[in-house]
Amino acid sequence: HDVRGATAWVTLEPCAHHGRTPPCADALVDAGLSRVVVAVADPFPRVAGQGIGRLRAAGIAVDLADADLAARAREINIGFFSRFERGRPWVRLKVACSLDGRTALANGVSQWITGPEARLDGHRWRKRASVILTGIGTVLADDPRLDVRLVESHLQPLRMVLDSHLRVPDDARILQAPGRCEVVTSSLPDSSRSRALFDRGISVLAVDPGMDGRPSMAAVASLLAQRQANEVHVEAGAVLNGALLRAGLVDELLVYQAPMLVGPGIPLADLPVSTELQEALRFAIVETVTMGSDLRLRLFRLDGHVDSCQRRTT
Numbered sequence: 001h002d003v004r005g006a007t008a009w010v011t012l013e014p015c016a017h018h019g020r021t022p023p024c025a026d027a028l029v030d031a032g033l034s035r036v037v038v039a040v041a042d043p044f045p046r047v048a049g050q051g052i053g054r055l056r057a058a059g060i061a062v063d064l065a066d067a068d069l070a071a072r073a074r075e076i077n078i079g080f081f082s083r084f085e086r087g088r089p090w091v092r093l094k095v096a097c098s099l100d101g102r103t104a105l106a107n108g109v110s111q112w113i114t115g116p117e118a119r120l121d122g123h124r125w126r127k128r129a130s131v132i133l134t135g136i137g138t139v140l141a142d143d144p145r146l147d148v149r150l151v152e153s154h155l156q157p158l159r160m161v162l163d164s165h166l167r168v169p170d171d172a173r174i175l176q177a178p179g180r181c182e183v184v185t186s187s188l189p190d191s192s193r194s195r196a197l198f199d200r201g202i203s204v205l206a207v208d209p210g211m212d213g214r215p216s217m218a219a220v221a222s223l224l225a226q227r228q229a230n231e232v233h234v235e236a237g238a239v240l241n242g243a244l245l246r247a248g249l250v251d252e253l254l255v256y257q258a259p260m261l262v263g264p265g266i267p268l269a270d271l272p273v274s275t276e277l278q279e280a281l282r283f284a285i286v287e288t289v290t291m292g293s294d295l296r297l298r299l300f301r302l303d304g305h306v307d308s309c310q311r312r313t314t
Helices: 024-030 050-057 067-076 078-086 116-128 136-142 191-199 217-226 238-246
Strands: 007-010 035-038 061-064 090-097 102-105 131-135 158-162 181-185 203-206 231-234 252-257 265-267 283-291 294-301
Touching: 024 050, 050 061, 067 078, 078 090, 078 231, 090 102, 090 116, 090 238, 116 231, 116 252, 116 283, 116 294, 131 136, 131 217, 131 238, 136 158, 136 238, 191 203, 217 238, 231 238
Parallel strands: 007 035, 035 061, 090 231, 090 252, 131 158, 131 231, 158 181, 181 203
Antiparallel strands: 102 265, 252 294, 283 294
């Protein structure tokens, strides 16, 4: 089709530099467009207005979209904006729990609290992530694969295990194909163990420890940014969930809630005892969706990010 004289609507300012592809701005100029509507300017330093400038220099009219469309476009690239504006990825914590907030029975049994529709949807969210993050406790208790297999995907997110003492078993399913896995520790006490993992193609990365000797959550966030991770999908147990929440690193909760009460069991996060409601960690519901017999809630941390997203109920 001949698009000369047409208008193009783009979710992000067209790039003006050579990366993995030639400049998008040049492609739009070559197509003979007369107008381009840009939803959001690109914060990447090698673009940052240069794409819009190149279009205008070529005689193309450039307009910025209204606030509503800009908010929707930001959500599409929410991890990209997080990494360039805050220096760390967008962290999405996924949990499946009962009405009383239990992710497993007291004896550890958790399969399956939610139904097949919720599990399928969880794989869709895995697919869009750069990294899937978990802790050694989850690996030892559940031996999860944490890959994308219930939906079609040509790529697998990087899987990352936080493991202070390199206790991950050699036959752990998370270490196996498809996809790559890395182990993050707070020290390298056993060089033979790290060499054995390295020989299998598993990278072992050390970060600064926190007060408890485990990997510092701030150091992990910095590492993820260095790895150019935009969105991090967390599927972990109460210990790591609690550590991320206490560190203020959880931007979004993805909660699949089953219509059941299980009584005493494992909570979704280990959090300190609060004496005042003002101490509670607060989130805003931005979306509710029924999935089979379960309910999926999406919640954003109340720090300004929720204002840029649409609230949806289905």
